[in-house]
Amino acid sequence: MIRFDAVSKKYPNGTNAVDDLSLEFPEGGITVLVGPSGCGKTTTLRMANRMVEPTTGTVSLRGRDIREVDAPELRRGIGYVIQHAGLFPHRTVLDNIATVPLLLGWGRKKARARAAELLELVGLPGEMAKRYPYQLSGGQQQRVGVARALGADPPVLLMDEPFSAVDPIVRGELQAEFIRLQKELHKTIVFVTHDIDEAIKLGDNIAVFQTGGILAQFDTPERLLARPADEFVADFVGRDRGIRRLSFVNAADVPLRDGPVLPDTTSVPEVRAGSADKPWVLVVDTDRRPLGWAAVAELPDSGTLADATLIPLGHTFSLVGDSGRAALDAALLSPSGLAVAVDGAGAVVGVTDAQELAAAMARDDAARDETVTDEAVTGEAAASAVVTGDGGTATRAVMSDE
Amino acid sequence: MSDGEPLVRWDWIGDHVGELAHYTGVHLQLGLLPVLFGLIISVPLGMLCHRWRWLYPPTLTVANVLYSIPSLALFMIFVRYTGLTEQTVMIPLTLYTLSVLVPNVVDGLASVPEPVRQAATAMGFTAVRRVVQVELPIAVPVVVAGVRVAAVSSISLVAVGQLIGQGGLGYYITRGLQLDFPTPIVTATVLIMLLALVTDAVLVLAQRLLTPWAQDRGKTA
Incomplete structure (x- = not known):
């Protein structure tokens, strides 16, 4: 032109x-x-x-x-x-x-x-x-x-x-x-x-x-x-x-894991039994909407998570429309260091942390390198490489919390 | 002035209404036509000075020197060519307006903000169209400010033209002095002042109508 x-x-x-x-x-x-x-x-x-x-x-x-x-x-x-x-x-x-x-x-x-x-x-x-x-x-x-x-x-x-x-x-x-x-x-x-x-x-x-x-x-x-x-x-x-x-980086392409997510109806002994090694659990309501973080060490001796003092989330990031930058910000502001991903309805999908985000970006780079060698790189080509290159959904399926 | 003679004899005014109206008309014409001619000369001259800045200092000097020549001397020079006519009064008055109008046209054009000038060029105005449709309209408030000064001073200067028999209301001033009769002098003086005030008010009003876009309207009037 x-x-x-x-x-x-x-x-x-x-x-x-x-x-x-x-x-x-x-x-x-x-x-x-x-x-x-x-x-x-x-x-x-x-x-x-x-x-x-x-x-x-x-x-x-x-x-x-x-x-x-x-x-x-x-x-x-x-x-x-x-x-x-x-x-x-x-x-x-x-x-x-x-x-x-x-x-x-x-x-x-x-x-x-x-x-x-x-x-x-x-x-x-x-x-x-x-x-x-x-x-x-x-x-x-x-x-x-x-x-x-x-x-x-x-x-x-x-x-x-x-x-x-x-x-x-x-x-x-x-x-x-x-x-x-x-x-x-x-x-x-x-x-x-x-x-x-x-x-x-x-x-x-x-x-x-x-x-x-x-x-x-x-x-x-x-x-x-x-x-x-x-x-x-x-x-x-x-x-x-x-x-x-x-x-x-599209938030939907950020690798997620399940994380220590528990409904607020869980009793404290159950939490202690299942998450003794974890410092924080994410408390959600019956629709899996996040309520806040609870420090495991400071839980009361009895009752459910609904009785515990919750620490605010900071903010969550949405898989619909947010970028990796919002995810990193959410991780940095979260008391547990974990960013909470929600879907369009506001229900928790999974969590990620700053290190995982950095690793995702490195994989994104590697994927980009492959495309650079065989096609002329335009914005779209690079973007599609992110999706195909690291298989976002596959990564998200990996759960276990260390 | 003889004793017992009042400053104003109202019956004299009553007897001369028609004549006074006639001389008022003549005075207005002798005072305002030079401003119009001055504007016709100053706009292109100011545009040239704006376009080629080196022209401006010598042009302004010439206009100021002209303004410094006593009117009497100018009348005597022009009487040789144009006789005891209205032209002999109006030519010097026209020249006098230049020292006010040329700088105001130049300043008015300089008041056009640079982004506006550039936007006009970038929109695809030709140079001539840009000057006529953008720069001159924006210069109007500053030019009108100059016109107001020129008009008021020109109206008051007309009376001097009576020295060659063309002074509008100035006629009554010389008559009053000759007859030692103050009424015509006072009447003519008040009328000249009124003419200047009304002219100024009309110009202010005209500017408001012409430039509804000016930000400070109302403040400076």
């Missing part, structure tokens, strides 16, 4: 903004350009719509050199979102969104009808249509900015740090909304950020740049974290990349 061939941008003062960049942005995916300030990521983005012209090399869109296209005409076919939204203060929200359709000569009525649709698409109420930008919050302005970029339904979107000027909570909302929108729209998106967490969260592919406009690595987020190409990338993705990688 968008292709950079040996593109360089040198400024008259001798600085290299971008150095011999060859890169293809896959169609229908989000490619994140990330790197420290001054690494040329924004310059690269702006070369895709001729806001910046390369010194050497060519940029092509759908096989056509973009220099053959008149710049304003080219830009009307490419959505653009910037950090501070850059909304037109003198136009209403609706007319801001209708900007590109109006430039394309759609006529006011049709352009506004389209804008009203987009307002809804980005999750803003219809009564905002008549407001002016100064009457909106930063997050709302940014949503309007996204809607405006989608005005003429361009196949390509360029986004320059679109969520970095809002507070972390609003940023999280905007990112989630953005992921939802992209699932619906399948645009080819080039997204610039300096925030590696944002890159990993949003990117289908990530291009890490280093100072001087040099592309350090172009890979999927999983592979970037698992196998940084060099020290710079390893350093840039951070020391906690091990933990970040767990985000890509």
Whole structure:
């Protein structure tokens, strides 16, 4: 879709903004350009719509050199979102969104009808249509900015740090909304950020740049974290990349064991007989929903587990929708060191601990290595390797508690 | 001024209502047309100064030097070419507005936030369309602030034109001095002040209607 061939941008003062960049942005995916300030990521983005012209090399869109296209005409076919939204203060929200359709000569009525649709698409109420930008919050302005970029339904979107000027909570909302929108729209998106967490969260592919406009690595987020190409990338993705990688492990693929799970109707002597060697038992109700942890040594002399003082769980992780990262967090917060896995109904399925999670990740790596050798690794291929490679269900069947 | 003569003789005003209305109209025209002409010159000039910043300092210097020339001297220069006509009054007044209007156009264009300018370019506005549809509309509040100053000062300056017989309400000031009769002087002075106030109020109102999007409306009026 968008292709950079040996593109360089040198400024008259001798600085290299971008150095011999060859890169293809896959169609229908989000490619994140990330790197420290001054690494040329924004310059690269702006070369895709001729806001910046390369010194050497060519940029092509759908096989056509973009220099053959008149710049304003080219830009009307490419959505653009910037950090501070850059909304037109003198136009209403609706007319801001209708900007590109109006430039394309759609006529006011049709352009506004389209804008009203987009307002809804980005999750803003219809009564905002008549407001002016100064009457909106930063997050709302940014949503309007996204809607405006989608005005003429361009196949390509360029986004320059679109969520970095809002507070972390609003940023999280905007990112989630953005992921939802992209699932619906399948645009080819080039997204610039300096925030590696944002890159990993949003990117289908990530291009890490280093100072001087040099592309350090172009890979999927999983592979970037698992196998940084060099020290710079390893350093840039951070020391906690091990933990970040767990985000890509599906909770359903985490190996589980049965653990010391007992219903609250169990009598204390029974517990003592069966679990004398274990410091903790997990107490559940009749539907196997977890109630809390009981310390075996501190149980009363008689009665059932219902009479025991229970220590709260911290939190559980769900096999439906959670990631390995939630599982690790649950393990770290649990008094027993064991993370409790629940199914969709909230019933206990099994437990795991931090060491087992680490082992699972290592197996995941091994599985990935096998696929690397025989297929080109895409996100999906790597993900399916996790499922087939370590046979999640088989592992889960292993029970016994040491 | 003779003793016993009141400051204002209301019967005189009553007898001259029609004439006063006529001169008020002439005064308004002599005061406001130069502002309009000044704006027609300042907008493109300000745009050029905004586009090529090196043009701005010399342009501003010329406008300020023009403003420093006494009106009497300018009238005498233009009388050679345009005679004792309204043009002879309006040309200097037009030149005087430039020292206020050109900087305001330049500042107005500079008040367009950089992200807005970039967004406009990235959306696919051509350079001309961007200036006309985005930058100039956003510059309106700052430009109108300049127009208000220029209009008020121009209206009060018109009276000096009476030196060549074209002073609008200034006519009554010279007549009153000649006849040692204060009523016309006071009446004309009050009318000129009223004209300036009303003009200013109309401009404020016009700006509110033109720029409902401005954040600080109501605060600065």
